[in-house]
Amino acid sequence: xxxxxxxxxxxxxxxxxxxxxxxxxxxxxxxxxxxxxxxxxxxxxxxxxxxxxxxxxxxxxxxxxxxxxxxxxxxxxxxxxxxxxxxxxxxxxxxxxxxxxxxxxxxxxxxxxxxxxxxxxxxxxxxxxxxxxxxxxxxxxxxxxxxxxxxxxxxxxxxxxxxxxxxxxxxxxxxxxxxxxxxxxxxxxxxxxxxxxxxxxxxxxxxxxxxxxxxxxxxxxxxxxxxxxxxxxxxxxxxxxxxxxxxxxxxxxxxxxxxxxxxxxxxxxxxxxxxxxxxxxxxxxxxxxxxxxxxxxxxxxxxxxxxxxxxxxxxxxxxxxxxxxxxxxxxxxxxxxxxxxxxxx
Amino acid sequence: xxxxxxxxxxxxxxxxxxxxxxxxxxxxxxxxxxxxxxxxxxxxxxxxxxxxxxxxxxxxxxxxxxxxxxxxxxxxxxxxxxxxxxxxxxxxxxxxxxxxxxxxxxxxxxxxxxxxxxxxxxxxxxxxxxxxxxxxxxxxxxxxxxxxxxxxxxxxxxxxxxxxxxxxxxxxxxxxxxxxxxxxxxxxxxxxxxxxxxxxxxxxxxxxxxxxxxxxxxxxxxxxxxxxxxxxxxxxxxxxxxxxxxxxxxxxxxxxxxxxxxxxxxxxxxxxxxxxxxxxxxxxxxxxxxxxxxxxxxxxxxxxxxxxxxxxxxxxxxxxxxxxxxxxxxxxxxxxxxxxxxxxx
Numbered sequence: 001x002x003x004x005x006x007x008x009x010x011x012x013x014x015x016x017x018x019x020x021x022x023x024x025x026x027x028x029x030x031x032x033x034x035x036x037x038x039x040x041x042x043x044x045x046x047x048x049x050x051x052x053x054x055x056x057x058x059x060x061x062x063x064x065x066x067x068x069x070x071x072x073x074x075x076x077x078x079x080x081x082x083x084x085x086x087x088x089x090x091x092x093x094x095x096x097x098x099x100x101x102x103x104x105x106x107x108x109x110x111x112x113x114x115x116x117x118x119x120x121x122x123x124x125x126x127x128x129x130x131x132x133x134x135x136x137x138x139x140x141x142x143x144x145x146x147x148x149x150x151x152x153x154x155x156x157x158x159x160x161x162x163x164x165x166x167x168x169x170x171x172x173x174x175x176x177x178x179x180x181x182x183x184x185x186x187x188x189x190x191x192x193x194x195x196x197x198x199x200x201x202x203x204x205x206x207x208x209x210x211x212x213x214x215x216x217x218x219x220x221x222x223x224x225x226x227x228x229x230x231x232x233x234x235x236x237x238x239x240x241x242x243x244x245x246x247x248x249x250x251x252x253x254x255x256x257x258x259x260x261x262x263x264x265x266x267x268x269x270x271x272x273x274x275x276x277x278x279x280x281x282x283x284x285x286x287x288x289x290x291x292x293x294x295x296x297x298x299x300x301x302x303x304x305x306x307x308x309x310x311x312x313x314x315x316x317x318x319x320x321x322x323x324x325x326x327x328x329x330x331x332x333x334x335x336x337x338x339x340x341x342x343x344x345x
Numbered sequence: 346x347x348x349x350x351x352x353x354x355x356x357x358x359x360x361x362x363x364x365x366x367x368x369x370x371x372x373x374x375x376x377x378x379x380x381x382x383x384x385x386x387x388x389x390x391x392x393x394x395x396x397x398x399x400x401x402x403x404x405x406x407x408x409x410x411x412x413x414x415x416x417x418x419x420x421x422x423x424x425x426x427x428x429x430x431x432x433x434x435x436x437x438x439x440x441x442x443x444x445x446x447x448x449x450x451x452x453x454x455x456x457x458x459x460x461x462x463x464x465x466x467x468x469x470x471x472x473x474x475x476x477x478x479x480x481x482x483x484x485x486x487x488x489x490x491x492x493x494x495x496x497x498x499x500x501x502x503x504x505x506x507x508x509x510x511x512x513x514x515x516x517x518x519x520x521x522x523x524x525x526x527x528x529x530x531x532x533x534x535x536x537x538x539x540x541x542x543x544x545x546x547x548x549x550x551x552x553x554x555x556x557x558x559x560x561x562x563x564x565x566x567x568x569x570x571x572x573x574x575x576x577x578x579x580x581x582x583x584x585x586x587x588x589x590x591x592x593x594x595x596x597x598x599x600x601x602x603x604x605x606x607x608x609x610x611x612x613x614x615x616x617x618x619x620x621x622x623x624x625x626x627x628x629x630x631x632x633x634x635x636x637x638x639x640x641x642x643x644x645x646x647x648x649x650x651x652x653x654x655x656x657x658x659x660x661x662x663x664x665x666x667x668x669x670x671x672x673x674x675x676x677x678x679x680x681x682x683x684x685x686x687x688x689x690x
Contacts, residue, residue, distance in 0.1 A: 008457050009398075009457075010355070010457060010459070011355070011356065015399055015457055017399055019439065021403070022443065054349065054351045056362060056364050058364065094348075094349040094363065096365060096366060098449070110455055112360055112457055
């Protein structure tokens with residue numbers, strides 16, 4: 001499971017906790033703080049938990065940074081982390097900072113829940129469908145961005161993507177990673193989700209397999225569609241199946257939720273992800289400049305099987321356009337709709 | 346405060362949490378795991394909390410260790426951590442491990458409490474006395490042990506201590522650091538403690554000052570006695586006031602609790618620390634081979650003042666003998682007392 005669930009001695013309550021910490025993977029310290037916090041909270045959201053009672057921040061300052069670098073970088077990272085926590089309706093009230101060769105950023109999210117507050121990830125049934133709430137490809141996007149400065153790497157992929165597109169894909173990946181899965185968690189209750197997990201280091205297939213193994217029923221997950229940040233599939237192919245993106249093994253950071261939903265609910269779940277805020281802010285907010293809902297995709301089905309997961313032979317690649325172009329496309333097709341409000345935090 | 350206290354949405358309950366992680370300071374990985382866990386739990390014990398609902402373990406494996414070293418060291422460290430958690434009546438049900446240049450070991454302790462379960466550290470009154478539940482000097486002992494192999498360091502202290510004594514002092518420090526403050530936490534309730542903190546990185550005077558600042562009443566803490574692991578004061582003097590041990594600034598790891606107790610209760614508190622187990626295991630247990638109660642000392646008084654703390658000009662140094670000699674002395678003076686039972690965990 002993504003979080004641990006501890007039954008308490010008090011009136012049927014449970015303590016649900018999760019921790020995650022890692023090394024910076026984007027250059028912008030503020031966004032890195034946001035991503036780290038979104039990544040920690042995501043383990044709660046995967047259980048349909050929308051509230052968090054407390055967040056601890058775990059930090060290490062790099063001993064290789066001089067005083068000035070520390071003063072520039074660390075407060076921004078902490079601000080990003082705190083802002084994302086606030087967007088998640090919680091606040092950071094503790095933690096620890098140490099000196100270390102490398103920067104580390106992470107946290108511990110804790111919440112005390114009543115039984116109805118969370119959805120144990122174990123009740124998928126044949127006939128359910130699989131929904132994914134963020135596109136794949138963050139690892140490819142982050143690496144491609146680093147390769148702009150490494151000619152021998154860049155040469156391998158420059159035929160399939162321009163430098164501007166790499167920059168856009170990187171921005172898109174960063175915004176996705178910094179987006180909370182909180183709206184999806186709330187909608188899991190509304191649309192009767194049977195199980196969910198969040199996609200991180202093991203890639204979509206790794207997490208799909210883990211989730212399948214936890215099911216009470218004899219089910220198998222079959223993935224037909226792979227929504228991927230635009231051009232990242234092409235980069236992966238050009239690089240000789242880079243990171244196994246098309247096999248689902250490319251690791252993601254702060255990825256979307258993979259949710260098992262009753263078939264008749266899934267389309268409405270996706271529609272509501274896109275249109276509604278459910279009273280929660282699921283977007284990056286003012287700093288990220290993104291006010292629209294998140295897209296979600298039906299990517300597969302749950303059939304009878306032996307608690308395993310697979311991607312079909314030739315999955316359909318859904319090229320997910322960069323945010324700028326999404327907004328333009330929306331404006332063109334739907335220019336009398338008023339833009340959704342960004343909840344300012 | 347040593348822990349954060351988060352009021353919950355459920356029936357007057359509070360979530361109390363603390364986190365601590367640091368780098369190994371003793372060579373024995375098993376003991377290091379125990380010490381790390383004792384150190385995390387100590388923040389709860391300082392608030393009179395005797396239970397812990399969940400422990401997360403935070404680890405980093407050093408990238409400089411080869412496969413074989415990792416396989417030898419990390420499981421022992423984890424076992425030590427888990428054993429100490431079990432002795433604290435809790436278990437480790439989550440956490441994260443990363444690769445890092447340095448080894449890191451730490452954890453997150455969480456408990457959901459009713460109002461009576463914890464003692465806010467803010468109600469000291471003039472007339473109280475200060476009790477300390479472990480001797481000082483762990484930093485000096487750990488460093489002196491390292492200096493056995495560094496001639497220019499060793500030469501500075503060899504006139505006041507033998508190599509055997511350094512070894513014994515190191516063992517003593519290690520056992521003290523690995524001892525849980527749980528018995529003290531339980532006795533804080535029985536003897537109506539007004540406030541407490543645990544002694545760690547800021548030394549006794551730093552933590553005494555922090556505690557003084559949190560008091561509701563106009564009080565000052567005055568420390569008259571410094572219980573110090575035998576010969577560590579002499580080393581500190583020989584080294585030119587090494588670490589400021591006699592000024593109370595030498596940092597401690599997993600130190601004792603500093604407790605404000607009503608004067609008429611303090612002697613009984615100390616007596617019960619030494620004699621009784623209060624149904625809890627306060628000692629290192631089978632592995633450490635220590636079954637007797639912990640010593641505690643009345644070290645100072647609370648008087649009217651401006652929320653500050655000081656050590657008097659010439660404090661009395663209490664030389665706390667190494668455990669071997671304690672047992673021998675006890676056996677000599679009291680050889681018809683049956684030895685206390687070690688609670689096996």
